[in-house]
Amino acid sequence: MKEEYDKNPVDLCVLCALCGEPEAVILANGDYPTQPIPSQMLANAPYVVCCDGGADAYIAQGHVPDVIIGDGDSLSEENRRKYSHILHHISDQETNDQTKAVNFLMEQGKKNIIIVGATGKREDHTLGNISLLIDYMRAGANVRTFTDYSVFIPCRHTHTFSCQPGKQVSIINFGAHGLRGEGLVYPLSDFTNWWQGTLNECTGTEFTVHAEGEYLVVINY
Numbered sequence: 087m088k089e090e091y092d093k094n095p096v097d098l099c100v101l102c103a104l105c106g107e108p109e110a111v112i113l114a115n116g117d118y119p120t121q122p123i124p125s126q127m128l129a130n131a132p133y134v135v136c137c138d139g140g141a142d143a144y145i146a147q148g149h150v151p152d153v154i155i156g157d158g159d160s161l162s163e164e165n166r167r168k169y170s171h172i173l174h175h176i177s178d179q180e181t182n183d184q185t186k187a188v189n190f191l192m193e194q195g196k197k198n199i200i201i202v203g204a205t206g207k208r209e210d211h212t213l214g215n216i217s218l219l220i221d222y223m224r225a226g227a228n229v230r231t232f233t234d235y236s237v238f239i240p241c242r243h244t245h246t247f248s249c250q251p252g253k254q255v256s257i258i259n260f261g262a263h264g265l266r267g268e269g270l271v272y273p274l275s276d277f278t279n280w281w282q283g284t285l286n287e288c289t290g291t292e293f294t295v296h297a298e299g300e301y302l303v304v305i306n307y
Contacts, residue, residue: 109133109196112187113151114215115140115160117206121234123307124202131200135191137183140203141165155190156183184215188222188229201231220260220300239303244296247303249288254306257283262299269293 111131115138119125128134136144138156142165145151154173158166166173176186184204191199199222204215215231216238222229223240231238239247249255249269259265259277267274271287274295284304295303 107198108200109198110135110191110200112137112184112191112199112201112204113140113144114184114187114201114204115143115156115207116203116211116215117234118143118147119202119232119234121307123237124232124234127200127232128202133196135187137187137203140183141169143203145169153187153190155187182211182214182218185218185221188225188227192225192227197227199227199229201229202233204231205233216302219302223300236304236306239305240300241295241297241303242300243298244294245303246292246294247305248292249290249305251288251290253288255286255288255293256304257286257295258302258304259283260300260302262297262301264296264298265301266296267293268296 108127108131110133111128113128113134113136119128134144134151135153135155136151138154138158139160141151141154142162145165151172154161154169155176157177158175174190178186184201188199205212219229219231219238219240223242229240255270257265257274257277258280263276265274265276269288269290270293271289274283277283295301
């Protein structure tokens with residue numbers, strides 16, 4: 087996988103252009119990033135918020151987060167004591183730790199947010215973390231989730247994206263109407279199930295999604 091990134095160095099530049107300069111990176115408690123794109127996002131972060139047990143993995147890599155947020159149920163006892171000065175314990179069970187981290191950053195005025203480590207380990211958490219991106223967008227956040235394979239981008243109305251020919255793209259509908267695409271192999275429609283908009287492909291250096299409403303764009307690296 088690393089060799090594939092090395093052969094296509096423009097990928098990281100294109101993906102960075104999609105999200106702009108992040109004000110903060112959230113490390114969730116899923117699979118720790120191993121591929122160059124999310125790893126570099128985390129390494130270059132100006133401010134790192136770890137979700138509960140995600141801090142254990144981050145600290146094990148030799149780093150110290152700016153903030154640890156969560157209910158503390160998955161953070162090691164040793165790190166809970168050692169880093170108590172940066173631990174924001176939030177016991178609210180109506181939101182998950184990823185949402186607690188986004189809310190914390192929004193309260194600080196940080197709206198340009200990247201999330202890594204949000205997938206893997208548990209499929210229910212993965213689905214929840216992905217679907218919540220729409221809620222964060224509604225709250226005013228400019229948020230992206232980077233995994234080891236793809237970037238997830240919540241969108242509203244018409245958007246144009248830079249891309250490389252042949253890159254795989256998926257459009258997941260969240261109630262949008264009038265879905266229509268340009269620069270994609272397969273036509274878009276008002277999909278009623280997540281799978282219907284998957285496995286599309288970019289035909290040129292950009293593609294456009296026309297819509298009224300909300301949807302999620304997934305671009306594979």
